[in-house]
Amino acid sequence: MSQHTFTRRVAATVGAAAAVVVALAGCSTPAAPSAGEENVPGVSDDTVTIGTHTPLTGPAAAGYSSISAAATAYFAYLNDKGGVHGRTIDYLVKDDGYNPATTQTVVRELVQEDEVFAIVNGLGTPTHTAVLEYLTQNEVPDLFVASGSTSWNQPEKFPYTFGFNADYVVEGAALAQYAADEYPDKVVCLLGQDDDFGDEMIEGAQLALGADGLAHVERYSVSNRDVAAQIGALKAAGCEINILGTINGFTALALGTAAKMGWFPMWFSSSSGADYPTLVGYLGEDVGPKLLQGLVGTNYLPSLGGDSDWVSLFRQINDDYNDGAPFDGNTIYGMSVAYLFAEALEAAGENPTRESLVEAVASGGLAGNGILPLSFGEDSHAAYLGVGITAVDQGVQDYVGATYAVDGGTVTSVDPAPVELSGEGVPGS
Template structure:
């Protein structure tokens, strides 16, 4: 969205530039490239993001950008990428679209970032999608599973990161049908693209007539009594949730107050066990979350070299913050940007950065390689099933690839750790 302030600032900048040109002034060596490529100097690359550091999504999600910052600090201490340190500007939008618009405008027009990386949230990022496209700013690895981001013809600069909500819904439904045949399946979701996308994935696998009850909620309300009461009355045995962490805990806690213990199948956005423990308390979480099923697409568990590296970085550069799935998410997306920057060349530009991602050489560090191309700007299309057993959340060994609602069991093919987790060109 363009604003009058932006228009006036742009006009003023053009007038100043024209005046300098007529005066015959020349920029010192090195500054012309910096002016031609926002956010790039001889020594640094500056990028930015919008994140919910406060507000209803802050619990858990505020850890994402802190982890990304920690990973970049690690990279910078080891020489940066192609000799440049990464400067990462984090703006708090409180999970409010209006504030997202304000802070992203600041990042682009005042801070002159090279790219916006991992902007978090479907309702929040949606309001800046067109603006970033108009400005030609690389809009990389959006922290949301909406399919809207994967439209290269409309948004050639935008790339998703998370598995699409339809992918997660389809995978969860497939697993429910295999492990709970004949169970009464219901859906609870956020009343936006998040909930709608997950529901669409469930319907693609089960058929809409096989879903017994569908309930939605808004993040403006902190009460799920009506929704959970309706699901209980419908006899739901498996509830598939499109909820952020706080509302997953609220749903599970509300059901417990009603003396109801169905099975919970949860999207990756709302299933981080340590975060849920923070909401529910250790004793309640151990009881209420036992057997919880969810999906993930990133390294996890004590057997992963990536997890071991990220735990080390977390201890050294993140002040020993709690190590959660959101820590892994933040560091993984940091690695992915560093990988793209390394492939963008010694003199990166916005154009070369986008070309690097589309080249197919940027793989990420997930349970399967990413598959970006000129025609595919979507994130992970393959997800693994995770379960909670005896208070431990880990992969179950079941991995699904989802294509247009068709779900196939595949073998995970994790991207190996190399060069200490610091990408090279």
């Protein structure tokens, strides 16, 4: 069981009120800036400079390196439309190789040398955890972390940090609840990364199924690309549905290893490891589509296989500003994050400060482009507390109609409420 339990979720609401009295210790939402504040890091008369850390090389690169490129393409599109309050956005992307030590180095470069206005969509649970305290101490807005760890939702401890992904507890609970609803007699197991990612997927699954609801659990490390022992143990345990708390490369590795054993159970994956085009890239065009048929996943953004106006816009931006790079779920993710930052920057005012940017997010006034409302507020730094269930059918990955939310430790079925595209995807237009 993860140390990040639902007790902390409830405590966050109470703790936020108590945090006001210790603001000088850096444990409250930042105060409003004084009038006429000048020399804001990363903000000039015509540019806002922001940065990120992401794996352009290393074990996670093939699954995630396209995210920052997609965000950069959206910002180029936005800049051609006039930017935000007359300022263009300059997005500095630094490779950390999915290595926490490297993350510390590049984030310090972004803050101290490049003097960025904010860190936006830093990717990875172990990597971003390594810079969380540093960004808090330096009062740098730490927006829309690319990880579902519940660590980002601690407003009383990390007032500048906000998540973007639906958290792993939510995803684990939704996948397990879907398994219970649709396949009540099947044996459910789980394969998870050996960190908060795996811990919280287990926590969510047990929330839906009960403490003894998972028949078997296996863990893996990203430093070891051999999961034959874990897959063999799941097979021996008679698992029929395997919930995956895996990044894309290890989702493909799990499916490929099982296929070599002649074992073909059902696979239910977190959104972090369920992108169909990315998985086909790992598995190959010859066997990938066959192994991925029926793959169940989660999502909270416009679906690659759907007919959303957001997807149509992002396809066009990808063609025009991203050198025609392959269009997949990571493209949609990267552009969705970039749009949300632009929305926050627009709401931060004509002369934005770091404080006004954080206040804009915490106000609860941002819409984003998800299938459910954003959950940001003074007492919540989580973006999405619910997800839709997706499935792959003949190469198309789309929503199947089931949508779940987690509220107060309870998993409930909810109706999606997709945000409609407006203003050509340019906030404030």
